[in-house]
Amino acid sequence: MAKQFDKPFTQQEPIPESAIARVADILRGGRLHRYNTVSGETSEASLLEAEYADWQGASYCLAVTSGGQALQIALRAAGVGPGTQVLANAYTLAPVPGAIFAAGGKPVLVEIDDNWHTDMDDLRAKAEKSGAKFFMLSHMRGHIADMDEITAICEEFDITLIEDCAHTMGARWKGTRSGNFGDISCFSTQTYKHINSGEGGFLTTNNPEFAARAVVGSGSYMLYGSHGAIPPEEVFQKVRLESPNCSARLDNLRAAIIRAQLPLLEENIHRWNVRYGILESGFRSAPGLEVVERKQHEEFVGSSFQFKASGIGADNIPDFLKRCLARGVEIKWFGGEEPVAFTSRYDSWAYLGKMDPLPQTIRILSTTCDMRVPLTFSEQDCQDIAGIVADEAAMYLRT
Numbered sequence: 001m002a003k004q005f006d007k008p009f010t011q012q013e014p015i016p017e018s019a020i021a022r023v024a025d026i027l028r029g030g031r032l033h034r035y036n037t038v039s040g041e042t043s044e045a046s047l048l049e050a051e052y053a054d055w056q057g058a059s060y061c062l063a064v065t066s067g068g069q070a071l072q073i074a075l076r077a078a079g080v081g082p083g084t085q086v087l088a089n090a091y092t093l094a095p096v097p098g099a100i101f102a103a104g105g106k107p108v109l110v111e112i113d114d115n116w117h118t119d120m121d122d123l124r125a126k127a128e129k130s131g132a133k134f135f136m137l138s139h140m141r142g143h144i145a146d147m148d149e150i151t152a153i154c155e156e157f158d159i160t161l162i163e164d165c166a167h168t169m170g171a172r173w174k175g176t177r178s179g180n181f182g183d184i185s186c187f188s189t190q191t192y193k194h195i196n197s198g199e200g201g202f203l204t205t206n207n208p209e210f211a212a213r214a215v216v217g218s219g220s221y222m223l224y225g226s227h228g229a230i231p232p233e234e235v236f237q238k239v240r241l242e243s244p245n246c247s248a249r250l251d252n253l254r255a256a257i258i259r260a261q262l263p264l265l266e267e268n269i270h271r272w273n274v275r276y277g278i279l280e281s282g283f284r285s286a287p288g289l290e291v292v293e294r295k296q297h298e299e300f301v302g303s304s305f306q307f308k309a310s311g312i313g314a315d316n317i318p319d320f321l322k323r324c325l326a327r328g329v330e331i332k333w334f335g336g337e338e339p340v341a342f343t344s345r346y347d348s349w350a351y352l353g354k355m356d357p358l359p360q361t362i363r364i365l366s367t368t369c370d371m372r373v374p375l376t377f378s379e380q381d382c383q384d385i386a387g388i389v390a391d392e393a394a395m396y397l398r399t
Ligand SMILES: *Cc1c(COP(=O)(O)O)cnc(C)c1O
Pocket: 066, 067, 068, 069, 092, 093, 095, 096, 138, 139, 140, 141, 164, 166, 167, 188, 189, 190, 199, 200, 201
């Protein structure tokens, strides 16, 4: 009988016992809100901000309720308002256009290239044509574009760069952490990201005014002074009345859950990459499947795996994925006409109105497949998955 895989692709590892103990303490104390502290106490959320700023190597950090809220607050803090044009690579997840829209911005979508990176020629052309002064760069599925080129284009056109690091927390480009290239950067601790707090997110920046506006925008009222990684009071004095309150404060329970996982991140990145490596070599030897070579400057986090089912043909891909699923291997496809689960193509964001067509992005996504790599999978599991997918892919080449 054909081999069957039987582990769920959505199963996370347990939350560390130290977090469970700390959460229980906070629950017993009743002070769940970040501004509810007794004299001399620093809230869990503020402790987290200081630790994350230090870990990331950024001057300022703000903890919020989700990555999507971080994006929206970052855009507003950087100066996006009604009618502001914002460049964005079209291969991303729905929270990105959602955040631009919510901040009142108008997305100017940019094509991707065959490596799922921002297409530099199109970025340059659209920056020139639109005159947009903001670029929200999504490192979608952890694929980091040539950051030397990106930052050079941003400098040339005087563009404020906002990085969406939802899939690159802990990744690096030429040794610099992802998130330290942009003027302001956003992270997610939603359950499928590199730290799991159910929901949650961060924003980091070295720009004091962006930081102050973001803190107030997250809903600090005039209690901003208790935050853990903020600019001096005089900066707040200057900008504190400028930011609409988005009520997106992180609570102490989630902060405790995140704090316990931060020290494990480097080791977990290594564990992800071991699994990714096994999948990569397994899929590489599979007929009809193409595994994109990753640039040597990119130290990515292999928390998900993408490949192109180029040799199978777009028409056969739904059938191919159904066969994989029947054997327990859950693969998503970015090429479907209808949005399914978390995968979304730019033409499904109808609320944005009519967008210029992006034929190159559509062509690339038409064969792009995507798989989660939870750390609950063993190395043997990854080998088994690659074997099953290779078996099924071979079916299409024989007929
Ligand atoms: C998850 C995700 C976000 C937003 O994170 P949430 O915490 O779920 O709001 C933003 N961008 C990308 C690419 C993501 O995958």
